[in-house]
Amino acid sequence: MKVAEPTIERLIQYYRLLTQMKEEGRKVVSSLQIGEMLGIKASQVRKDLSYFGEIGKRGVGYHVNRLCAHIENILASPKVWRVALAGVGNLGMALMAHAAFQSYKFEADALFDVDPEKVGHEIMGVHCWHIDDIAKVIDERNIEVLILAVPAEAGQSCVDKAAQSKSLKGILSFTPATVVVPERILFFRVDIFVELEKLLFFLKEQEKIR
Amino acid sequence: MKVAEPTIERLIQYYRLLTQMKEEGRKVVSSLQIGEMLGIKASQVRKDLSYFGEIGKRGVGYHVNRLCAHIENILASPKVWRVALAGVGNLGMALMAHAAFQSYKFEADALFDVDPEKVGHEIMGVHCWHIDDIAKVIDERNIEVLILAVPAEAGQSCVDKAAQSKSLKGILSFTPATVVVPERILFFRVDIFVELEKLLFFLKEQEKIR
Numbered sequence: 001m002k003v004a005e006p007t008i009e010r011l012i013q014y015y016r017l018l019t020q021m022k023e024e025g026r027k028v029v030s031s032l033q034i035g036e037m038l039g040i041k042a043s044q045v046r047k048d049l050s051y052f053g054e055i056g057k058r059g060v061g062y063h064v065n066r067l068c069a070h071i072e073n074i075l076a077s078p079k080v081w082r083v084a085l086a087g088v089g090n091l092g093m094a095l096m097a098h099a100a101f102q103s104y105k106f107e108a109d110a111l112f113d114v115d116p117e118k119v120g121h122e123i124m125g126v127h128c129w130h131i132d133d134i135a136k137v138i139d140e141r142n143i144e145v146l147i148l149a150v151p152a153e154a155g156q157s158c159v160d161k162a163a164q165s166k167s168l169k170g171i172l173s174f175t176p177a178t179v180v181v182p183e184r185i186l187f188f189r190v191d192i193f194v195e196l197e198k199l200l201f202f203l204k205e206q207e208k209i210r
Numbered sequence: 211m212k213v214a215e216p217t218i219e220r221l222i223q224y225y226r227l228l229t230q231m232k233e234e235g236r237k238v239v240s241s242l243q244i245g246e247m248l249g250i251k252a253s254q255v256r257k258d259l260s261y262f263g264e265i266g267k268r269g270v271g272y273h274v275n276r277l278c279a280h281i282e283n284i285l286a287s288p289k290v291w292r293v294a295l296a297g298v299g300n301l302g303m304a305l306m307a308h309a310a311f312q313s314y315k316f317e318a319d320a321l322f323d324v325d326p327e328k329v330g331h332e333i334m335g336v337h338c339w340h341i342d343d344i345a346k347v348i349d350e351r352n353i354e355v356l357i358l359a360v361p362a363e364a365g366q367s368c369v370d371k372a373a374q375s376k377s378l379k380g381i382l383s384f385t386p387a388t389v390v391v392p393e394r395i396l397f398f399r400v401d402i403f404v405e406l407e408k409l410l411f412f413l414k415e416q417e418k419i420r
Contacts, residue, residue: 003411008407008408008412012404012407013404037388075411077410090308094301094303095402097301098300098386100386101406145409169413170413172406172409177230178226178248188405190400190401191400192305192310192400193310194219196313197218198218198219198222199380200287200315201218201285202218203354203379
């Protein structure tokens with residue numbers, strides 16, 4: 001089963017919403033309600049969920065607990081991924097502390113930076129190496145995922161160095177620069193700059209209309 | 211001219227890439243090259259740019275400087291937006307220091323938190339108020355944009371409080387929770403959780419194939 005990226009994005013959103021509802025003690029939810037909470041059409045919600053084998057009851061909807069467990073299973077990790085973080089500045093530190101990174105699905109195993117005050121030390125319990133050693137350390141420790149939080153101007157050279165390792169399989173970038181990544185490595189980015197500029201653009205458009 | 215969100219997303223990506231190229235002293239670029247750097251089809255690049263009135267020369271491409279200036283003009287801000295940040299934890303601090311936020315397009319004018327060690331103090335040169343005063347302070351200071359970096363469980367209540375203000379026009383959320391926002395307020399989110407889960411899902415799929 002080859003799943004499209006937007007489908008998985010929506011599935012992750014459903015999962016998070018259902019987790020919230022479960023915590024609030026809610027029992028059932030309709031596709032219309034899910035759609036309204038997430039800004040997705042109810043027909044799209046039904047289509048997505050039936051694609052993954054869940055069909056709601058007409059007039060009742062979906063059982064929150066069951067649907068939540070079902071999606072959790074789809075998103076479940078077959079193992080704990082070993083993860084490295086490159087760039088232990090403000091953003092890197094914030095990421096390490098961020099709720100999204102407190103997941104049982106992976107383990108922060110190595111840090112990389114160029115700052116002599118950080119290299120050779122433990123930060124939040126994880127050892128920090130020099131960026132120049134990134135490929136060697138990644139291979140030695142069998143790390144498969146790299147979180148990139150280096151400054152824009154260091155993005156490409158950091159990716160080039162890391163891509164020399166054999167064990168690296170995926171990169172999640174928070175670096176505000178366009179980088180070229182070898183095709184064998186999965187690459188996703190969280191683009192703060194794009195979202196911010198987008199908001200400002202549509203604010204401007206809205207002012208024009210008023 | 212009503213522009214679709216994905217079009218603006220691509221335009222911002224072109225702009226950033228062209229800025230990088232300009233800094234590197236590059237003079238011309240083809241739609242194929244832009245497309246390859248960004249993972250977008252060359253035909254889409256040409257369509258987007260011609261939509262905004264730029265047509266490349268066959269066999270030559272686009273002039274980097276001219277195209278860059280043209281897009282800059284489209285994305286230009288009519289004013290400096292007054293911005294507030296709610297949640298001055300690790301993530302909020304990282305955002306304030308992040309390159310994307312060092313923009314001449316807006317000015318950080320107020321901080322909000324619940325931590326008694328922060329409320330009433332200046333942090334990085336900006337005063338911090340209690341979250342409970344958010345609507346009042348936003349209106350008094352004519353703030354139009356809110357950056358949301360509070361913990362997931364505080365997301366909705368913070369949005370509800372801020373939405374009581376009259377001057378607020380847009381929210382950019384970094385909070386890993388689904389929140390409901392009144393329609394008159396523009397809402398975008400940078401979703402670290404979704405991107406991370408997406409990466410892990412596709413890593414898993416890739417392992418299955420191998």
